[in-house]
Amino acid sequence: MTSPLDQMFERSRWAEQLDASQRERVRSETVVREVAANGLVCRKGETVEAWVGVIEGLVKISSVSFEGKLVTFTGVPAGGWFGEGSLLKDEPRRYDVIALRDSLVSYVPRATFQWLLDTSIAFNRFLLVQLNERLGQFIATVEYERLLGPDARVARCIAQLFNPLLYPGSGRQLRISQSEVGYLTGLSRQRANQALQTLEASGLIRVEYGGITVADLDGLSRYEG
DNA sequence: TCATTAAATTGTT
DNA sequence: AACAATTTAATGA
Numbered sequence: 001m002t003s004p005l006d007q008m009f010e011r012s013r014w015a016e017q018l019d020a021s022q023r024e025r026v027r028s029e030t031v032v033r034e035v036a037a038n039g040l041v042c043r044k045g046e047t048v049e050a051w052v053g054v055i056e057g058l059v060k061i062s063s064v065s066f067e068g069k070l071v072t073f074t075g076v077p078a079g080g081w082f083g084e085g086s087l088l089k090d091e092p093r094r095y096d097v098i099a100l101r102d103s104l105v106s107y108v109p110r111a112t113f114q115w116l117l118d119t120s121i122a123f124n125r126f127l128l129v130q131l132n133e134r135l136g137q138f139i140a141t142v143e144y145e146r147l148l149g150p151d152a153r154v155a156r157c158i159a160q161l162f163n164p165l166l167y168p169g170s171g172r173q174l175r176i177s178q179s180e181v182g183y184l185t186g187l188s189r190q191r192a193n194q195a196l197q198t199l200e201a202s203g204l205i206r207v208e209y210g211g212i213t214v215a216d217l218d219g220l221s222r223y224e225g
Numbered sequence: 226t227c228a229t230t231a232a233a234t235t236g237t238t
Numbered sequence: 239a240a241c242a243a244t245t246t247a248a249t250g251a
Binding site: 177178179189190193197207209210 | 233234235236237238
Binding site: 233234 | 239241242244245246247248249250251
């Protein structure tokens with residue numbers, strides 16, 4: 001029987017390329033935890049002690065200003081890893097990470113992360129690709145937020161969740177409710193619903209009950225209204 | 226397998 | 239924010 005963690009490793013390129021003893025060490029040192037919807041995966045300000053992977057479900061990385069305004073930076077679906085930035089810089093975590101629905105999360109301890117960094121070239125390559133991909137995403141996000149309306153923001157958000165480099169093996173279909181799309185984009189559910197219908201009418205996605213299927217990922221990521 | 230019910234999600238105001 | 243309609247999941251005959 002393969003555990004959910006093993007399945008996570010199987011579709012993570014860095015873990016795939018470890019040898020048996022390396023993988024065994026990572027497996028034994030990694031902690032898996034269930035997080036209920038709206039539960040905290042990591043909290044802002046805490047000392048960073050782990051690199052985090054989403055095995056199942058969906059989490060969002062966000063921050064609250066001291067005025068209480070909630071800002072969401074990005075969502076991370078199953079298959080995604082995050083937190084390497086804070087680990088590398090050895091600083092307190094800058095963001096809250098909250099589960100959007102019941103999720104299964106894995107924590108790779110700092111020491112294990114360091115050891116991978118020191119011993120595995122595949123791991124280093126993976127981080128390089130991931131960091132680069134994220135940088136591209138955030139630059140594009142800033143550009144879009146300044147220039148485009150809600151429909152395009154939703155389009156971008158969905159396209160991000162389907163990034164094959166960051167979240168491999170998830171296919172074209174993602175289970176995500178429209179209220180979750182609203183949380184990720186900072187829009188009301190009603191507006192998110194409207195945007196999804198616009199995008200469906202443009203033939204970029206198919207809207208289903210409790211999920212969406214991407215028909216044209218490329219078109220979605222360059223949608224401008 | 227089918228029918229009934231509760232819960233979740235969606236479409237609309 | 240509230241409502242009704244729709245879909246899914248769970249339950250038991």
